[in-house]
Amino acid sequence: MSLLRVRFWGTRGSIPVTIAPDAIKRRLVAALTRAVGRGLDTPERIEAFVEQELDFSVRQTFGGNSSCVQLDHGGDEYVLCDLGSGARAFGNHVLATRGGRPGTFHVFMSHTHWDHINGFPFFMPAYIPGNTITIYGCHAWLEEAFRRQHGAPSFPVEFAQLGASVRFIRLEADRPYDLAGFRVTAKRQHHSGDSYGYRFQRDGRTVVYSTDSEHKLDDPAEATAFAEFFRDADLVIFDAQYSLADAVSIKADWGHSSNVVGVELCQLARARHLCMFHHEPTYDDEKIAAVLAETRRFEEITRGDHTVQVSAAWDGMEIEL
Ligand SMILES: [Zn+2]
Numbered sequence: 124m125s126l127l128r129v130r131f132w133g134t135r136g137s138i139p140v141t142i143a144p145d146a147i148k149r150r151l152v153a154a155l156t157r158a159v160g161r162g163l164d165t166p167e168r169i170e171a172f173v174e175q176e177l178d179f180s181v182r183q184t185f186g187g188n189s190s191c192v193q194l195d196h197g198g199d200e201y202v203l204c205d206l207g208s209g210a211r212a213f214g215n216h217v218l219a220t221r222g223g224r225p226g227t228f229h230v231f232m233s234h235t236h237w238d239h240i241n242g243f244p245f246f247m248p249a250y251i252p253g254n255t256i257t258i259y260g261c262h263a264w265l266e267e268a269f270r271r272q273h274g275a276p277s278f279p280v281e282f283a284q285l286g287a288s289v290r291f292i293r294l295e296a297d298r299p300y301d302l303a304g305f306r307v308t309a310k311r312q313h314h315s316g317d318s319y320g321y322r323f324q325r326d327g328r329t330v331v332y333s334t335d336s337e338h339k340l341d342d343p344a345e346a347t348a349f350a351e352f353f354r355d356a357d358l359v360i361f362d363a364q365y366s367l368a369d370a371v372s373i374k375a376d377w378g379h380s381s382n383v384v385g386v387e388l389c390q391l392a393r394a395r396h397l398c399m400f401h402h403e404p405t406y407d408d409e410k411i412a413a414v415l416a417e418t419r420r421f422e423e424i425t426r427g428d429h430t431v432q433v434s435a436a437w438d439g440m441e442i443e444l
């Protein structure tokens with residue numbers, strides 16, 4: 124049984140962001156203050172101190188690329204969810220590791236909002252003859268959305284000039300397909316213009332990719348339907364763009380969900396791991412870390428006989444299943 128590895132290339136919601144310029148100085152001051160009197164006189168000691176004693180939000184960043192997640196089942200073909208700006212980093216990684224050998228890419232699109240397609244014009248494998256890219260999605264305008272951003276007046280290269288063979292395949296929701304080495308089922312979600320979640324199954328393992336979805340748990344039929352979609356999943360990658368306070372007040376009906384809804388759905392579904400994804404662009408690393416801590420606490424105090432592991436995705440994170 125091959126390992127299933129999930130790699131996050133882009134985890135930010137709505138628009139790519141970078142770490143704020145003044146945050147670097149703040150972090151240096153925080154780190155150096157903690158280091159005073161610690162006798163950190165070799166690179167090894169410094170490395171261990173950084174790794175073990177500094178908080179994630181001091182030593183690292185959740186990152187700023189928009190949605191792109193890779194499901195790696197160990198085969199030669201690549202499987203992705205969405206082509207946000209993280210696809211640029213993924214494409215460059217492929218070129219660096221694969222050399223000139225042609226590759227096959229399968230991409231499952233949640234929807235065509237800009238933050239989910241804006242990496243494609245910078246996805247280098249699309250420019251290389253011999254590569255094959257299949258883009259799956261449920262929207263009628265799937266192909267048009269990609270063609271429209273790729274060419275004048277928005278981009279210097281026309282879609283028709285791409286060297287790779289690119290094709291689009293429409294999927295129907297609620298119907299299982301055998302594609303790209305997985306059993307794949309799509310489900311329609313509440314979002315402006317609709318979005319689709321995907322349930323991927325292979326070798327007895329299940330990953331759900333559910334981003335850009337506003338869940339209304341006060342509707343019991345809907346809560347049950349999503350709990351079934353998430354049922355017994357090993358990993359649920361979940362749009363938890365907002366903290367609960369934001370979700371129920373100013374940002375109700377903005378098309379996204381909260382950390383708390385994610386926990387409740389995963390508990391109902393008896394899913395094993397909730398990974399918060401599509402982070403709010405105005406949240407800095409400290410805020411995302413605080414939401415993660417709050418979510419873990421909420422999971423703990425509402426836990427019955429089933430534990431849900433909670434994490435927050437960052438660009439470069441890998442989860443092995
Ligand atoms: Zn989005």
Ligand SMILES: [Zn+2]
Nearest residue numbers: 234236314335
């Ligand atoms: Zn969206």
